Amino acid sequence: MINRIVGNKIRSRLDAQKIVLLFGARQVGKTTLLKKLASEYTDYLWYDADEPEVQSLFDNPSSVRLKNYFSNKKLVIIDEAQQLPNIGKTLKRISDNIENVQIIATGSSAFELRNRTNEPLTGRKWEFFLYPLSFQEMVQHTSLMEEVQQIPHRLVFGYYPEVVTHIGEEKERLKLITESYLYKDILMWQNIQKPDKLVNLLKALAHQIGSEVNFSELGRFLHIDNETVEKYITLLEQSFVLFRLPSYSTNHRKELKKGRKIYFYDVGVRNALIGNFAPIELRNDVGALWENYMVAEMFKKNSYEGGFGNFYFWRTADQQEIDLIVEQDGVLNAYEIKWKEKVNVRINKTFTSIYPNYTFNFIHSGNIDEFLL
Numbered sequence: 001m002i003n004r005i006v007g008n009k010i011r012s013r014l015d016a017q018k019i020v021l022l023f024g025a026r027q028v029g030k031t032t033l034l035k036k037l038a039s040e041y042t043d044y045l046w047y048d049a050d051e052p053e054v055q056s057l058f059d060n061p062s063s064v065r066l067k068n069y070f071s072n073k074k075l076v077i078i079d080e081a082q083q084l085p086n087i088g089k090t091l092k093r094i095s096d097n098i099e100n101v102q103i104i105a106t107g108s109s110a111f112e113l114r115n116r117t118n119e120p121l122t123g124r125k126w127e128f129f130l131y132p133l134s135f136q137e138m139v140q141h142t143s144l145m146e147e148v149q150q151i152p153h154r155l156v157f158g159y160y161p162e163v164v165t166h167i168g169e170e171k172e173r174l175k176l177i178t179e180s181y182l183y184k185d186i187l188m189w190q191n192i193q194k195p196d197k198l199v200n201l202l203k204a205l206a207h208q209i210g211s212e213v214n215f216s217e218l219g220r221f222l223h224i225d226n227e228t229v230e231k232y233i234t235l236l237e238q239s240f241v242l243f244r245l246p247s248y249s250t251n252h253r254k255e256l257k258k259g260r261k262i263y264f265y266d267v268g269v270r271n272a273l274i275g276n277f278a279p280i281e282l283r284n285d286v287g288a289l290w291e292n293y294m295v296a297e298m299f300k301k302n303s304y305e306g307g308f309g310n311f312y313f314w315r316t317a318d319q320q321e322i323d324l325i326v327e328q329d330g331v332l333n334a335y336e337i338k339w340k341e342k343v344n345v346r347i348n349k350t351f352t353s354i355y356p357n358y359t360f361n362f363i364h365s366g367n368i369d370e371f372l373l
Helices: 006-009 030-038 052-057 061-071 087-097 110-117 134-143 144-149 151-156 170-181 184-190 194-207 215-222 227-238 266-276 286-305 350-353
Strands: 017-024 044-048 074-079 102-107 125-129 242-247 260-264 309-314 321-328 331-337 358-363
Touching: 006 017, 006 125, 006 331, 017 030, 017 044, 017 087, 017 170, 030 074, 044 052, 052 144, 052 260, 052 331, 061 087, 061 227, 074 266, 087 102, 087 260, 102 110, 110 260, 134 144, 134 286, 151 170, 151 286, 170 266, 184 194, 184 286, 194 215, 194 266, 215 227, 227 242, 227 358, 242 286, 242 309, 260 266, 260 286, 286 331
Parallel strands: 017 102, 017 125, 044 074, 074 102, 331 358
Antiparallel strands: 242 260, 309 321, 321 331
């Protein structure tokens, strides 16, 4: 079994004083991780909130009823808890009335579960996020040399656990994930009447990784309004399919102030959406894939280390740019990301004149471990 970084972080918070919420897309390994944690307890309860009978069980339960459910249990896990309409109030009732029971709830939608628990569980919860497997986790599982050798393969098929552990079946597994799981919850929660528009939007975004995204252009191309584009992208973010990077600006006259790039948490999903599993040597999008891969991996690492860095890109109206800016502790850490090592890369002079408090690094396929371990 591949050990997950967030597993030990969750263990350190299991003191029955606060509820643990674990967020992440479907199929990233939330259930597997929690089954491993649960195996360390002699007595626990597991509820799968996707099941109708579990939803009925938690339909506005009283404190007395909840005590009867959880009597003498040390650990209670509610998987896909966003499916329970009153989950925030239910978890608060448990926290207020039942002692010495540790509650862990998972959700594949930050939009649903977070919104329903934020107010009721103020001061009563720890939040954790689980993503597809990371470079760091795979290095710990195998070795640095082996994982570096696997990078061309990862750029095509990504890091979903089911894909990584089923060698030779990567295409089939990714097809299953993108068709059966990827936006299942979004379609259910929002009662989207035209799911083809959502799928077409995802495909359009998949072709634009590493480029600045214009919502108006997307709307015209897909024949939907800007507000719908914004809504769909927000839902896809909240479901951990993709994330956006805003442009960094302090109102200097040449800087872009409202730009945004969009990246996928997993490049294998991106490739599945556009139906391209060609090897790296035969592709014309290696630069964009590599940039998406590195930004996503650095985002995961930042999240697992506490999430203290803020991620941006930087660009001016005359097309001067820096691929990635990570703002942390008052310092702007600038990164240029290129697949090939032997290219001439320098920090932009306009950027350094505006922001003297910076660091600069060039990330390429030969020094990945310096930034991800």
